Amino acid sequence: MPLSFKDIGHGNSKLGKLVVHTTRSGEAHHMGTCPSSCPLLGEHNKEHATDKFDEDYAAALARAVPLFGKAWSYTHWMPVHWRKSGFNMLGRTTMNFSANNWEQAQYVFKNLKVPVVVNLSEEPPKGDVPAMWCPADTMEDMDCSRCGGSKGPICARPDRSFIIMFKQKKWKKTPCYAANGYVKFNWIRTMKNKMKQSDGKILLKWVSRLRHGTMLRHHVAGDMGQIKGE
Numbered sequence: 001m002p003l004s005f006k007d008i009g010h011g012n013s014k015l016g017k018l019v020v021h022t023t024r025s026g027e028a029h030h031m032g033t034c035p036s037s038c039p040l041l042g043e044h045n046k047e048h049a050t051d052k053f054d055e056d057y058a059a060a061l062a063r064a065v066p067l068f069g070k071a072w073s074y075t076h077w078m079p080v081h082w083r084k085s086g087f088n089m090l091g092r093t094t095m096n097f098s099a100n101n102w103e104q105a106q107y108v109f110k111n112l113k114v115p116v117v118v119n120l121s122e123e124p125p126k127g128d129v130p131a132m133w134c135p136a137d138t139m140e141d142m143d144c145s146r147c148g149g150s151k152g153p154i155c156a157r158p159d160r161s162f163i164i165m166f167k168q169k170k171w172k173k174t175p176c177y178a179a180n181g182y183v184k185f186n187w188i189r190t191m192k193n194k195m196k197q198s199d200g201k202i203l204l205k206w207v208s209r210l211r212h213g214t215m216l217r218h219h220v221a222g223d224m225g226q227i228k229g230e
């Protein structure tokens, strides 16, 4: 399955220049690793997504943390698929569940005890779960590499006691931010990187060569699905 890597110096504006990142795509379509249940795909893309979770990739992803560094990502796969893959422990990748709406965000946070983020267009009603807006959405000159001060990016903290909210942007056709602009361009280009080894093996090899203390955002675009036919 195709995977691409961006080292320091290629940071996008949200991540900041110090955060390295990967992109993961399917072979026949860039959205081929996304769960078909994701509402951000748009109806016209559902057929390109997958219903099969890639357990091998998830297990490697959980361990793919740079030495003395931090790694995090987001997923639209329900936690039942990945709660036992090894994420969200000391020295492992922090996996955030990306909820479909405010109600689901609160439910998953309270009952499934995993880090949760949610895209919202406005301030939600006060609930019993604390929440904060992503500082990069509300402050000038803020990005993931500066977020959270000395403790590092807030999204990379598995034990946080609040939900993170992102300002929902309005795109013309496909609601997913990654299916628009430069991220989409790179996502489509990633389809050409056909690998001889599994994504997990390639990923772990790449991570082992990163500088000590590197901050890594896993798949800026793409998810933990296994593409159809594999």
Ligand code: SF4
Pocket (backbone or CB within 6 Å): 014, 133, 134, 135, 136, 137, 142, 143, 144, 145, 147, 148, 153, 154, 155, 156, 164
């Ligand atoms: S909360 Fe911090 S780490 Fe998470 S996306 Fe926003 S700036 Fe990046």
